Amino acid sequence: MRDAYLIAKNELLVTVRNPYWLFHGIVQPIIYLVLFAPLLNGVSHVPGFPAKNAIQFFAPGLLIMNVLFSAGFEGFTLQDKVESGFLERLRVTPISRLALAWGFILQSSATLIFQSLILIACSLLFGLRLDVLGAAILLLLIVLIGVMMASVSFTLALMTREGGILAGITNTFILPLLILSGVMLPIGFGPPVIQTISHLDPFFYAVNAARALVNGLLTSVSIPEAFAVFAVLSAITLALFIRSMREAVA
Amino acid sequence: MESSAGAVQAPIIQTERLTKTFDAKGRGKVEAVRGIDLTVNEGEIFGLLGPNGAGKTTMMRMLCTLLVPTDGRATVVGCDLIADQAALRRNIGYVGQKGGMEVVATGRENLMLQALLYRMSRAEAARTVDALIERLKLTAFADRTADTYSGGQRRIFDLAAGVVNAPRLLFLDEPTTGLDPQSRSRVWEEVSNLNSGGTSIFLTTHYLEEADALCSRVAIVDRGQIVALGTPAELKRQVAGDRLTFGYDSEADVAAAAALVDDDALVLEQRIDGTALQIYVHSGDDALPELMRRLGTGHAPPKTVHLARPTLDDVFIKLTGRTLAAESETA
Numbered sequence: 294m295r296d297a298y299l300i301a302k303n304e305l306l307v308t309v310r311n312p313y314w315l316f317h318g319i320v321q322p323i324i325y326l327v328l329f330a331p332l333l334n335g336v337s338h339v340p341g342f343p344a345k346n347a348i349q350f351f352a353p354g355l356l357i358m359n360v361l362f363s364a365g366f367e368g369f370t371l372q373d374k375v376e377s378g379f380l381e382r383l384r385v386t387p388i389s390r391l392a393l394a395w396g397f398i399l400q401s402s403a404t405l406i407f408q409s410l411i412l413i414a415c416s417l418l419f420g421l422r423l424d425v426l427g428a429a430i431l432l433l434l435i436v437l438i439g440v441m442m443a444s445v446s447f448t449l450a451l452m453t454r455e456g457g458i459l460a461g462i463t464n465t466f467i468l469p470l471l472i473l474s475g476v477m478l479p480i481g482f483g484p485p486v487i488q489t490i491s492h493l494d495p496f497f498y499a500v501n502a503a504r505a506l507v508n509g510l511l512t513s514v515s516i517p518e519a520f521a522v523f524a525v526l527s528a529i530t531l532a533l534f535i536r537s538m539r540e541a542v543a
Numbered sequence: 544m545e546s547s548a549g550a551v552q553a554p555i556i557q558t559e560r561l562t563k564t565f566d567a568k569g570r571g572k573v574e575a576v577r578g579i580d581l582t583v584n585e586g587e588i589f590g591l592l593g594p595n596g597a598g599k600t601t602m603m604r605m606l607c608t609l610l611v612p613t614d615g616r617a618t619v620v621g622c623d624l625i626a627d628q629a630a631l632r633r634n635i636g637y638v639g640q641k642g643g644m645e646v647v648a649t650g651r652e653n654l655m656l657q658a659l660l661y662r663m664s665r666a667e668a669a670r671t672v673d674a675l676i677e678r679l680k681l682t683a684f685a686d687r688t689a690d691t692y693s694g695g696q697r698r699i700f701d702l703a704a705g706v707v708n709a710p711r712l713l714f715l716d717e718p719t720t721g722l723d724p725q726s727r728s729r730v731w732e733e734v735s736n737l738n739s740g741g742t743s744i745f746l747t748t749h750y751l752e753e754a755d756a757l758c759s760r761v762a763i764v765d766r767g768q769i770v771a772l773g774t775p776a777e778l779k780r781q782v783a784g785d786r787l788t789f790g791y792d793s794e795a796d797v798a799a800a801a802a803l804v805d806d807d808a809l810v811l812e813q814r815i816d817g818t819a820l821q822i823y824v825h826s827g828d829d830a831l832p833e834l835m836r837r838l839g840t841g842h843a844p845p846k847t848v849h850l851a852r853p854t855l856d857d858v859f860i861k862l863t864g865r866t867l868a869a870e871s872e873t874a
Contacts, residue, residue: 303648382642387661
């Protein structure tokens with residue numbers, strides 16, 4: 294585990310020196326916060342809109358959106374490391390593949406927590422009122438979701454080996470996952486078909502849980518639901534990532 | 544290292560029928576390495592020479608645990624390639640073609656990470672890295688980020704990363720590809736120094752001069768197989784020795800001269816090429832005075848003389864019918 298920590302620390306050092314990736318994920322949610330959230334205020338009186346104040350509805354979802362855009366693109370950094378020979382250099386040292394995989398996951402989680410705190414701070418400026426205990430639990434959920442997104446992205450990166458293909462796959466999947474999660478507008482606004490499909494999007498549960506947590510509805514069933522969904526998905530995808538790290542001909 | 548008197552020293556690398564087959568999409572299977580048997584001894588600088596795509600890199604990647612062989616077996620630094628991977632990795636160093644420096648980190652930070660991954664304590668790692676930086680004369684650049692380094696400087700840091708753990712055996716994949724001549728000789732110098740310090744070296748190259756200048760033994764690899772093996776001098780002796788070229792004014796003069804040395808025991812082979820007479824001999828230095836005397840007795844003595852040593856390229860041409868330089872350029 295010392296090795297995983299060493300890798301994570303090195304990766305964080307690299308992230309700090311070259312903070313492009315730190316902001317890559319966070320820029321889109323901030324743009325939404327600044328430009329889209331005010332628009333939502335206009336529809337917050339429409340029947341069926343769950344919150345009186347749009348920011349209470351929108352900000353929690355933003356944190357989930359950030360996981361998609363941040364952890365979901367981690368694979369590109371890993372591809373750079375394959376390309377530069379860095380991963381290969383590490384793979385000849387006695388470090389275990391498991392530690393290597395965990396190192397990258399740890400780094401991604403740390404980045405995600407940092408980004409989430411920035412987003413929460415920005416949302417507070419926009420008038421968000423948040424439940425502190427709920428927000429802390431939400432950070433745990435975010436890390437759990439991040440493990441899944443990063444694992445998927447890392448695994449795809451090792452499988453595809455090519456930035457173009459990885460970008461294609463990533464962008465194709467992220468947008469529908471995002472819309473169906475109900476981050477932008479309540480899914481309840483949509484026709485029954487969309488409502489049904491949205492239940493297949495794991496991020497639908499994440500967004501619901503995030504809203505409950507931020508608004509202090511700590512007994513909401515959506516919270517254990519989301520933790521359960523992502524515990525399973527994270528375990529599966531992490532196992533896949535570790536396996537592909539073992540087999541990777543990097 | 545542990546050469547106690549009388550003990551037979553185990554080879555640093557020994558392979559038996561080592562094979563790697565890749566699945567090429569839509570084109571069936573590609574046999575990159577086909578059943579190679581090879582023994583490399585402790586203390587050698589051993590070179591795999593061949594054109595791009597010959598299987599050199601695949602062979603090396605199997606030996607340093609980056610690739611699992613399809614078939615065959617091997618021991619490296621006395622450890623089985625599959626069963627004893629952990630011990631194997633502790634005792635080897637590897638410098639890939641791309642090096643793998645983290646460019647936004649400094650050279651020292653890169654080396655520290657490497658040292659810590661070899662399970663050194665922080666203090667031990669710092670000591671090792673300091674010593675290495677000093678020994679390789681990298682002090683002036685060690686605390687700048689790697690993206691400011693020249694190709695040559697970066698290559699020496701790559702080399703440093705490869706020997707952080709003081710390996711018994713160092714793998715170098717195309718160590719000087721893309722370097723300017725000055726950096727290349729610097730790398731050669733450091734590799735020789737490491738070897739003098741007791742590190743065995745296994746390298747791949749497609750540069751003839753590199754194999755010639757650096758290696759104690761060379762295996763020429765073509766299409767996944769070793770087609771020749773020996774010291775550079777031995778390999779060059781396998782081709783018909785040195786070539787002496789005598790230039791004449793006319794074809795008649797050449798024909799007359801050729802008749803003079805026809806039955807000479809020194810001459811291995813002779814060939815007329817326009818107005819030039821090419822004679823292959825074992826040793827050009829010894830044969831030249833005698834042949835000059837003999838040819839001088841004719842009515843037209845030679846106007847020019849040229850002595851050429853065989854190159855490893857001659858060996859490659861003889862063995863494969865293709866030139867190494869041409870192969871590498873088209874690859």
